Amino acid sequence: MADDRLIIAGREFKSRLWVGTGKYKDFVETQKAIEASGADVVTVAVRRVNITDRSKENLLDYIDPKKYTILPNTAGCYTVDDAVRYSRLARAAGVSDLVKLEVLGDERTLFPDTAGLIEAAKILIKEGFIVLPYTNDDPIVAKKLVDIGCPAVMPLAAPIGSGLGIRNPYNLKIIMETVKVPIIVDAGVGTASDAALAMEYGADAVLMNTAIAGSRDPISMAEAMKYAVYAGRLAYKAGRIPRKLYATASSPIEGML
Amino acid sequence: MQDTIQIQVNGEPKAWRSGATVADLLQDLEITSERVAVELNLEILDRAAFVQRPLMDGDRVEILSFIGGGAEEFRH
Numbered sequence: 001m002a003d004d005r006l007i008i009a010g011r012e013f014k015s016r017l018w019v020g021t022g023k024y025k026d027f028v029e030t031q032k033a034i035e036a037s038g039a040d041v042v043t044v045a046v047r048r049v050n051i052t053d054r055s056k057e058n059l060l061d062y063i064d065p066k067k068y069t070i071l072p073n074t075a076g077c078y079t080v081d082d083a084v085r086y087s088r089l090a091r092a093a094g095v096s097d098l099v100k101l102e103v104l105g106d107e108r109t110l111f112p113d114t115a116g117l118i119e120a121a122k123i124l125i126k127e128g129f130i131v132l133p134y135t136n137d138d139p140i141v142a143k144k145l146v147d148i149g150c151p152a153v154m155p156l157a158a159p160i161g162s163g164l165g166i167r168n169p170y171n172l173k174i175i176m177e178t179v180k181v182p183i184i185v186d187a188g189v190g191t192a193s194d195a196a197l198a199m200e201y202g203a204d205a206v207l208m209n210t211a212i213a214g215s216r217d218p219i220s221m222a223e224a225m226k227y228a229v230y231a232g233r234l235a236y237k238a239g240r241i242p243r244k245l246y247a248t249a250s251s252p253i254e255g256m257l
Numbered sequence: 258m259q260d261t262i263q264i265q266v267n268g269e270p271k272a273w274r275s276g277a278t279v280a281d282l283l284q285d286l287e288i289t290s291e292r293v294a295v296e297l298n299l300e301i302l303d304r305a306a307f308v309q310r311p312l313m314d315g316d317r318v319e320i321l322s323f324i325g326g327g328a329e330e331f332r333h
Contacts, residue, residue, distance in 0.1 A: 020325075020326070021324075021325035021326060022325045022326030023325075023326070024325060027325075030325055039324075043296055044323040044324065044325065044326070045323070045324050045326035046294070046318065046321050046322070046323060046326070047321060047322070047323075047324045047326075048268070048319065048321055049267065049269045049286075049288055049320045049321060049322045050294060051266060051286050051288070051320065052267075058292075058322065059324055059325050060292055060322075060323060065292070070323065072323060088301055089294040089296060089301060089321050090323075091294075092295070092296070092301045092303075092304075093292050093293055093295035093321065093322060093323065093325075094291070094292055094294075094304065095292065095293040106310055215323075255307055
């Protein structure tokens with residue numbers, strides 16, 4: 001596709017598939033899957049360094065920060081204070097000002113606490129962070145996030161790790177009409193067709209982790225997702241035919257016996 | 258004889274030699290200071306201060322870095 005780069009906050013990305021790094025068997029598998037996915041952006045969590053086991057390898061030994069855009073997230077944060085604290089720590093670790101902001105509201109669904117999300121986003125934006133918020137499919141919340149300065153929004157398709165695919169395509173479409181910033185569908189993708197669908201609806205990118213890492217063959221699934229996102233995007237740009245109740249024949253009647 | 262101080266590192270109590278800096282601590286723990294964030298008594302420590310800041314009795318140090326992951330699935 002000629003010049004179909006994804007542009008967020010002045011940063012250009014070739015791939016519209018973003019991937020997480022959790023739930024893999026080991027770092028080697030993580031690296032292979034990410035490579036197979038063709039992703040440019042890779043999310044990571046911020047946690048205590050293991051100080052007792054000194055042989056423990058570092059994720060970034062396998063994922064080169066010069067080759068990939070490392071996007072730290074605030075996974076596991078249920079309060080504004082925690083999300084802000086982890087964001088600041090992520091930035092202090094010296095990678096960039098980017099943060100995928102998660103303020104979780106509930107352990108079972110891992111749905112975002114949107115009130116907390118907006119509050120945390122306000123604080124972080126004021127401190128110069130580039131906040132990419134993990135949000136729900138509410139267009140009102142999406143608009144608020146954009147109005148306070150988020151350069152993109154990341155609405156969930158379904159609960160994290162649920163594999164349910166796009167649960168609410170109608171809200172997603174309304175979000176696309178409501179905000180003018182890139183929309184990255186995040187969470188809930190199960191298989192390749194889900195990712196293709198998200199792109200066909202008009203999403204600018206898709207972020208997934210479990211769909212790849214939790215599949216039987218993550219390297220193959222990563223490759224499938226690469227094609228799915230590409231195909232969905234191309235189909236979206238190509239302009240699909242309308243849905244009709246009745247047939248329209250493809251061949252002329254003229255010339256028949 | 259060197260003075261010993263009591264500090265906390267990543268939630269674990271540790272005895273350390275007084276006068277050691279944060280940079281010394283990282284070196285002793287074999288942690289490269291690249292892509293690591295240090296929080297000292299709930300305040301994020303600037304990387305430049307790693308060599309300057311001497312550890313003191315009662316200090317709580319948190320050393321964090323990036324790991325693979327996003328939100329954990331709820332385990333029923």
